[in-house]
């Protein structure tokens with residue numbers, strides 16, 4: 001029985017997993033994620049925050065999926081190192097390790113906030129995962145003035161949601177899209193960058209810009225600065241470009257039996273651009289399909305030589 005590990009439980013990892021369980025019933029699939037959540041739809045997080053989608057509607061599958069005897073789902077399991085020579089993954093504190101025959105890396109992206117004072121403190125939220133969306137939800141009732149920092153499109157979606165909740169909003173981003181409707185409660189700043197998030201003790205008080213202007217804020221949300229989650233590839237020999245895993249049209253990497261899909265990977269013949277949810281889903285299915293072909297080729301050549 002081939003041992004397949006998938007890193008990542010979102011669009012790409014979940015679809016790869018579903019395809020393998022359906023089309024390679026002889027394989028043992030282990031899916032590893034650093035999150036403490038069931039499979040969920042990240043592309044609905046704005047609607048979830050807006051209250052238009054309930055928690056159960058975020059779920060990608062029902063309980064039966066997890067009961068599949070060929071699936072091991074490991075939550076809260078951050079991969080910290082990959083040894084492709086010995087085909088081993090190291091989890092958490094390096095004491096736990098998992099061996100594989102085939103590996104799919106679908107570790108996606110994360111938000112890396114600018115390195116300014118205060119950015120790592122409590123009261124500053126990165127809006128990328130369900131857990132972070134929940135943090136924002138619970139912080140909203142107490143936050144009067146909210147500062148959004150990041151990518152214009154995501155800021156605009158948050159402005160639309162928060163304006164309905166009657167909040168004062170400052171956006172620090174690139175210029176807004178034409179669909180932005182200005183209002184007395186929203187100030188969109190695109191000619192300066194954040195320089196400091198100011199706290200008094202543990203309490204978030206204000207944001208200072210690089211033009212020295214300071215405005216009050218009781219909650220800061222970062223929604224941009226996306227970077228691929230590939231730190232664990234250091235010394236793995238897997239080829240990257242600008243930290244994205246380089247793949248070919250089969251979603252194979254430069255290392256045999258290692259595939260990558262979704263927003264963590266890039267093709268050298270394509271321009272780097274953000275991937276949509278459906279693209280990541282399709283890539284997961286394609287990577288899993290190519291892995292199954294590789295497995296079948298190996299089985300056939302083994303049978304010939306035996």
Ligand SMILES: Cc1cc2nc3c(=O)[nH]c(=O)nc-3n(C[C@H](O)[C@H](O)[C@H](O)COP(=O)(O)OP(=O)(O)OC[C@H]3O[C@@H](n4cnc5c(N)ncnc54)[C@H](O)[C@@H]3O)c2cc1C
Pocket residue numbers: 007008009010011012013032033034035042043044045046077078079080106107108109110127128129229232261262263264275276277278280
């Ligand atoms: C707030 C928000 C709203 C969005 N809205 C839309 C939308 O409306 N429409 C749309 O098409 N797209 C939307 N997107 C983009 C869409 O969500 C992405 O295209 C999609 O999530 C990419 O999926 P992925 O599987 O490649 O990676 P990700 O979703 O980033 O998932 C990566 C997975 O890998 C895991 N992981 C990472 N590193 C490790 C590690 N070291 N060890 C173990 N596990 C690890 C993570 O926990 C996660 O499970 C939105 C994204 C966000 C953040």
